Amino acid sequence: MSNKMKSKTVQLSHGGGGKEMNALIQDIFFSEFHNPILNSEEDAALLNLSGETAFTTDSFTVAPIFFAGGDIGKLAIAGTVNDLAMMGAEPQYLSCSFIIEEGFEVSKLKTIAASMRTELAKSGTRIVCGDTKVVPKGCADGLFINTSGVGRVLHKGISVKNIQQGDAILVSRDIGRHGAAILMAREALSLESDLTSDCANLWPVIEQLIAANIDIHAMRDATRGGLAAVLNEWAVASNVGIKVEESAIPISDEVKGLCELYGFEAHDLANEGTFIIALPQEIAEGALEIMQRYGHCENAAIIGTVTDEHIGKVVIKTPWGSNRYLDLPHGELLPRIC
């Protein structure tokens, strides 16, 4: 259709299901995301899937919507791609649904759609269906995006319940960057200018691990609740104890500094491109090398082991040799982190 967006801001009529909505969808979303399945314009996309398929959903409400290292659009693609990748699934098809506040700038929406397109290309996936809602001014804060995704499982058996005694625990990079970057953006801190979110899609490195036939027992991206939430969930779900060395956990100086300033712990802070993996001890060094050499995970590290002590708990060994429990985070950490 030849319709073009005429207004500079999104209006209620753009969500009405009529002419204006067609113009918005054609001009902004189809122009960035077009592919044969999306273009079919049916009520639902038709996919050809076979065998075991992973399916996941996430709504993104991050504030601010632009931050160092990313924006809500990049996050919406990377986040859902990562949930699929963490199940050993190749991200194949995404849905995308926008809730837009009346008055939202069309130029910002275009920037975000372009950012999504770039991130889609990096993971080799595509948006095949979508939805657009516009709510009156004051009924939402700018823009919320939901993405859901499906993908073919290439490595079976990855599960929070599959962690074995003696497994090694690895982290893919320095932790806490996304939480710290959002905090920095909100507080308008400019001193820490080198700090960017880790926001990235993890499929390329996971693909390397699967291609190398690495026997992955469990794998999770450490989003809300950070490293601490993942390890605690694992300890309970697999009925094991997990012991980590605090000194082995990579944390950048910038994140350390912000944590000291605000009284946060880096292991509670959200990440958006950092994953934790549990696998047999004897292949840990090999997996680490693949992650570092082929997966752009230069700071990946072995940070702990799975034990039969303190079942259901995570024990952290401090640099001074003492041990303490690393608890599941609680309370209000940072709202609207993702």
Place this chain on the structure above:
Amino acid sequence: MSNKMKSKTVQLSHGGGGKEMNALIQDIFFSEFHNPILNSEEDAALLNLSGETAFTTDSFTVAPIFFAGGDIGKLAIAGTVNDLAMMGAEPQYLSCSFIIEEGFEVSKLKTIAASMRTELAKSGTRIVCGDTKVVPKGCADGLFINTSGVGRVLHKGISVKNIQQGDAILVSRDIGRHGAAILMAREALSLESDLTSDCANLWPVIEQLIAANIDIHAMRDATRGGLAAVLNEWAVASNVGIKVEESAIPISDEVKGLCELYGFEAHDLANEGTFIIALPQEIAEGALEIMQRYGHCENAAIIGTVTDEHIGKVVIKTPWGSNRYLDLPHGELLPRIC
């Protein structure tokens, strides 16, 4: 887990990824939606799909969240089930993502989750993965729900591009009820007390049509933009003319009354459990009988035909014998209708 919701309203900490979020998810969502796939608590659900699969998404922002004949939860299940059903696909698996405003009442959330459960049971589908976000007070209006769905295609070839010259156009029941019910709820009109939304899942009737081997060319539920939007989209996509008889279109007296009062046209109003179907003229009566007898579509009617006149346009014949174009709705009809 034994965690129970302690507070009467949803707090920011319920979206933090820690203990409180686990309690909310376990106590409200898992208790209503539990099934073996959802309970696995992985990052993504594992499904067994084969062959052609339909995939769709919708975000629901309806205001008010409770209305005559339904609520946002019922709508969120029926809406996505219907998008799959309209592609001839059996609704198999749904994802569900909540964006909750801080301060939202827990009792309302429980009512909505229970309503979703009831509607899931009616369509024989299940929620297999989810997400919960909480945003600060003022950053959303109560509750938004996204559902995405996948399902196996049982009737192939249904498409907006597949409408043929000579096809009959059928509507499954009286039109405009959802839009009218929302309008009534907003204006707090109590006179029109018999008017309820048509909100319902359509899979049972579609299953009957597919089982009877009806050759469906195109099928759409007439949501935002109503009957007028569907017919106009069809005329353009299939490059045909569509002619409808105004007197044949079923409209209830309540909807007619509200339309007169507010200056709306019933064919522009949204529906949430009403579909339009295009199929060969010679099987139209048979299809109508199946819809009426087995699909609880007592008011289903043949309303028009597909012609080679006025290609790309919809022509409506008024009860007085004159013809006019039925245009694609434009402007701000009713915001937050779904």
